[in-house]
Amino acid sequence: MGRNRRSRTPSNPKKNQATDIKMRRYKRDMDQIHEDMKDQGRAKFQEDLAKKDLEDIPGLAQHTCVACSRYFADAVSLETHLKGKPHKRRLKKLAEEPYTIEESRRAVGLGVDKGEYGRKKEREAQEEEERKKAGTTTAEAPMEA
Structure with a gap:
């Protein structure tokens, strides 16, 4: 009995998808969101929206949560998000001043x-x-x- 031969197929392609998935889930950093929240985030948020294609954004970017930097399809889903724990945790983190240079x-x-x-x-x-x-x-x- 010899040892098992090495697989001749290339490595699992699903292993290489990990970085893609991480970037897909990427949200804005806390210090960036903190800057957005200072003046209620409208000026910079509008600039960022102008750079994006509105058809690709859920709900055509009408229902947004600036604190979480998320877009929602309708007002009902935005309201449920605002009542949820992840949103409240994010608001607590944003209450602290970010770490500066x-x-x-x-x-x-x-x-x-x-x-x-x-x-x-x-x-x-x-x-x-x-x-x-x-x-x-x-x-x-x-x-x-």
Whole structure:
């Protein structure tokens, strides 16, 4: 008894569909939706709608949920969506301020007090600027003891 031979057929084509399915389910990110919600989302939402083909959107984009970035076929399905848990969870998430680049820089330590070493570098830079304004260069500056 030998081992089973390897399959001569190519890999399962359904395995390759996973990324397509993920992109099909892709919704707008929370920070994008948060920007839309600031001015009730109408200005930017209308710009995005102008770029899309209205015949492809359910209900011709008349019934929309800006918070979930979804389109519905009729007003009844929109109302049931607004009463549902997924919509309410999304509203809770949108109530929080999104994480900004400035916050991430502060978390790393940029833009905060860097201790004595940072203050020393700032003082040196300030003294260098004063010397340049006075007209002397670093070579002509007196040496400190």
